[in-house]
Amino acid sequence: MKQIALDEPAVVIIGSGAGGGTLAYELTQQGIECVVLEAGPYLKNEDYENDEWKAFNQMAWLDPRTTSGSWRIAKDFPSLPAWIVKAVGGTTTHWSGATPRFKEHEFKALSTYGPVEGASLLDWPITLAEMEPYYERAEMAMGSTHRHGRAALPANNNYKVFANGAERIGYKRYATGPYATNAEPYDGRPASIQDGFNFQGDKSGAKWSIMVREIPRALETGLLDLRPDSHVVRITHDASGKADAVIYADKDGNLHRQAARVVCVAGNSIETARLLLLSESTRFPKGLANGSDQVGRNYMRHLTGSVYARFDKPVRMYRGETMAGLIADESRFDPSRGFVGGFYMETISLGPAFLAAFVEPGAWGPDFAEIMSSYANTAGMWIVGEDMPQSDNRITLSSNVRDQWDLPVANVHFDDHPNDVAMREYGYGKAAELYDAVGALGHHRTPPYPSTHNLGTCRMSERAEDGVCDRNGRTHEVANLFISDGSQMTTGAAANPTLTIVALAMRQADYLAGELKRGNL
Amino acid sequence: MEMTRSAPSGSASSVAVETVADRGYKGIPIGLERGSGSRKLLARMIRVMFPHKGIPDAPYIRAAEAVLALACEKPGRQVAFAAAIQDLMNLDFEAMDDAAALDHLRAMSATDFFTQFQGKALLAFYDDPEVWEHLGYEGPSFDKGGYVNRGFNDLDWLPDPRIEEYDGGEQ
Ligand SMILES: Cc1cc2nc3c(=O)[nH]c(=O)nc-3n(C[C@H](O)[C@H](O)[C@H](O)COP(=O)(O)OP(=O)(O)OC[C@H]3O[C@@H](n4cnc5c(N)ncnc54)[C@H](O)[C@@H]3O)c2cc1C
Numbered sequence: 001m002k003q004i005a006l007d008e009p010a011v012v013i014i015g016s017g018a019g020g021g022t023l024a025y026e027l028t029q030q031g032i033e034c035v036v037l038e039a040g041p042y043l044k045n046e047d048y049e050n051d052e053w054k055a056f057n058q059m060a061w062l063d064p065r066t067t068s069g070s071w072r073i074a075k076d077f078p079s080l081p082a083w084i085v086k087a088v089g090g091t092t093t094h095w096s097g098a099t100p101r102f103k104e105h106e107f108k109a110l111s112t113y114g115p116v117e118g119a120s121l122l123d124w125p126i127t128l129a130e131m132e133p134y135y136e137r138a139e140m141a142m143g144s145t146h147r148h149g150r151a152a153l154p155a156n157n158n159y160k161v162f163a164n165g166a167e168r169i170g171y172k173r174y175a176t177g178p179y180a181t182n183a184e185p186y187d188g189r190p191a192s193i194q195d196g197f198n199f200q201g202d203k204s205g206a207k208w209s210i211m212v213r214e215i216p217r218a219l220e221t222g223l224l225d226l227r228p229d230s231h232v233v234r235i236t237h238d239a240s241g242k243a244d245a246v247i248y249a250d251k252d253g254n255l256h257r258q259a260a261r262v263v264c265v266a267g268n269s270i271e272t273a274r275l276l277l278l279s280e281s282t283r284f285p286k287g288l289a290n291g292s293d294q295v296g297r298n299y300m301r302h303l304t305g306s307v308y309a310r311f312d313k314p315v316r317m318y319r320g321e322t323m324a325g326l327i328a329d330e331s332r333f334d335p336s337r338g339f340v341g342g343f344y345m346e347t348i349s350l351g352p353a354f355l356a357a358f359v360e361p362g363a364w365g366p367d368f369a370e371i372m373s374s375y376a377n378t379a380g381m382w383i384v385g386e387d388m389p390q391s392d393n394r395i396t397l398s399s400n401v402r403d404q405w406d407l408p409v410a411n412v413h414f415d416d417h418p419n420d421v422a423m424r425e426y427g428y429g430k431a432a433e434l435y436d437a438v439g440a441l442g443h444h445r446t447p448p449y450p451s452t453h454n455l456g457t458c459r460m461s462e463r464a465e466d467g468v469c470d471r472n473g474r475t476h477e478v479a480n481l482f483i484s485d486g487s488q489m490t491t492g493a494a495a496n497p498t499l500t501i502v503a504l505a506m507r508q509a510d511y512l513a514g515e516l517k518r519g520n521l
Numbered sequence: 522m523e524m525t526r527s528a529p530s531g532s533a534s535s536v537a538v539e540t541v542a543d544r545g546y547k548g549i550p551i552g553l554e555r556g557s558g559s560r561k562l563l564a565r566m567i568r569v570m571f572p573h574k575g576i577p578d579a580p581y582i583r584a585a586e587a588v589l590a591l592a593c594e595k596p597g598r599q600v601a602f603a604a605a606i607q608d609l610m611n612l613d614f615e616a617m618d619d620a621a622a623l624d625h626l627r628a629m630s631a632t633d634f635f636t637q638f639q640g641k642a643l644l645a646f647y648d649d650p651e652v653w654e655h656l657g658y659e660g661p662s663f664d665k666g667g668y669v670n671r672g673f674n675d676l677d678w679l680p681d682p683r684i685e686e687y688d689g690g691e692q
Contacts, residue, residue: 146686152685155684156674157676159682160674160679161676161679163682163683164680167683175685175687192669193667194667195662196668197663203663318659319659319668352653362636364570365570365623366572369573372573375658
């Protein structure tokens with residue numbers, strides 16, 4: 001593997017997930033060397049576990065975090081605001097694979113929805129038209145089904161219930177994708193064996209992840225210096241205010257300093273914001289690139305919720321591709337429903353261990369046992385929609401809790417916006433209607449899980465005072481500092497975010513490569 | 522990392538303090554050792570919390586052991602659990618019928634002891650392969666080739682739906 005000297009000013013990427021891993025792959029394909037610093041270990045498919053808690057404990061980000069605000073997570077899972085992975089490949093190792101694109105109007109949330117009280121909506125400084133070529137490339141890289149001639153995944157049991165219910169209540173836009181797991185062999189990886197464990201890492205390799213595709217290929221170029229177990233604790237800058245190095249702790253807590261020409265932060269929204277806040281200095285007293293005071297603000301997590309329905313006959317939702325079922329009818333913009341923004345419905349399945357923990361946190365007793373007893377006859381769906389950015393929903397540094405390196409942990413503050421609540425209630429109602437139409441005996445409305453989609457804490461904005469970075473993810477204040485993950489998102493749209501994170505990283509790579517070649521960085 | 526919920530403050534220690542004040546340390550099974558009766562009592566509690574008719578005692582006992590192991594991690598927790606368990610023994614909890622036992626648990630459900638107990642018992646009980654089997658979950662599947670040839674699509678009480686996207690255009 002390539003070894004870049006610590007004192008050689010390098011292109012340094014922090015985090016190896018959807019954003020950082022894509023960037024490393026794209027840059028190395030263009031002949032540009034880079035260092036990737038990843039806080040977690042380098043685990044591979046054969047290390048993954050077919051067991052919910054074992055897999056979670058093996059790979060999830062378990063360093064402490066704290067929570068505040070009126071969201072239920074702060075009461076039920078106060079130290080686990082988010083489900084994020086700490087390993088090479090980041091959360092794409094545990095992701096499921098749904099890859100819808102954002103819609104044209106969703107890049108123009110403020111102009112489309114108009115001002116919404118309490119929300120800090122903005123238009124993106126880029127448009128769908130600019131993103132389209134990158135969406136195509138991202139769909140090719142990730143192997144999205146239903147796209148560019150690729151086959152659809154077959155219907156699994158959970159989908160059969162979901163799609164029949166959809167048809168009966170008049171929905172039309174249902175399908176088994178787009179979904180970034182192979183229906184047929186593609187790109188050197190096999191077809192799905194429908195094992196039902198993609199939330200646990202997918203041992204077969206049929207599912208796209210940064211770990212199976214971008215990392216090995218970037219390593220093959222001989223231009224990537226990948227350093228797992230390397231937790232970045234500070235980005236430093238020179239007298240002119242440009243980033244000049246990053247400091248990281250190895251797994252034994254020894255500090256190292258890597259000189260940097262360019263720094264790209266892709267630690268997933270909570271850690272990206274935390275790292276900038278931790279990198280405060282006399283010149284940047286509120287945190288690096290935080291003159292606007294926007295770092296950490298406008299944290300979004302998508303409006304979510306699940307509905308689990310019981311039937312008198314077996315479903316066995318756990319067999320097969322977890323999220324290979326999507327309904328897009330409600331993703332439209334239609335304020336007559338009582339809210340702005342839209343949502344998708346997607347199949348979901350949890351094993352009994354996770355279902356017990358998450359279906360109704362804190363519940364017990366005969367009614368709860370009945371939910372669990374119906375396990376084999378249960379079908380499940382997830383509702384995922386656009387939540388409103390709010391300036392007080394934010395990541396801050398904890399004043400009293402510290403991590404293993406004695407650094408303040410991130411506090412995640414979140415209050416639902418009334419628009420979020422209205423959309424969730426409407427979504428629950430539609431989900432119940434759908435399942436009733438195929439004979440449900442009963443259903444349960446499950447509150448949001450710890451956030452799997454974490455967005456917006458360093459948002460893109462036209463004007464420096466409204467956000468943290470520009471249309472290329474370059475921070476307004478520090479010319480060689482880039483935001484390269486989901487925290488760039490100006491607004492969240494309804495779609496699952498990863499296709500867009502990958503497309504944005506591809507776009508940023510083209511820009512960065514150009515700037516480097518022109519000698520501007 | 523503890524997946525248990527946050528607890529209302531104060532309640533556990535106040536239970537412990539009261540019990541200690543009333544009866545002295547003597548009656549408290551501090552060791553929480555096997556055979557002290559704690560295990561059986563906790564298993565009964567777990568069955569009242571998570572009643573599944575067809576499931577035998579073994580998984581309930583294993584979950585009780587997991588709770589005891591959690592209790593014994595820290596002396597403060599241990600004494601609080603011991604005191605709470607002693608209270609339940611004094612009330613002859615094990616002899617209560619299902620309805621009375623359920624009412625009793627409901628009445629104590631805001632205590633720190635109960636919250637910790639419930640969190641740990643739930644995690645342990647529903648993570649037990651014997652319980653999975655009773656619920657109809659098949660556990661790891663990769664080594665068996667997944668479900669591609671083992672029924673991922675064997676649901677036959679509904680028609681086979683369309684899998685392709687709708688071709689009637691955008692909204
Ligand atoms: C169960 C689950 C299912 C999901 N399903 C879907 C889906 O179907 N569709 C979809 O679009 N999205 C899905 N997602 C979300 C998706 O995984 C994330 O949106 C995506 O991975 C985020 O990319 P990222 O680059 O922002 O961060 P990540 O992929 O999380 O990568 C961040 C990486 O940075 C590392 N890091 C953080 N801080 C530091 C530091 N200081 N120093 C060094 N390294 C650091 C982390 O360890 C991590 O590896 C799912 C997520 C989960 C948990």
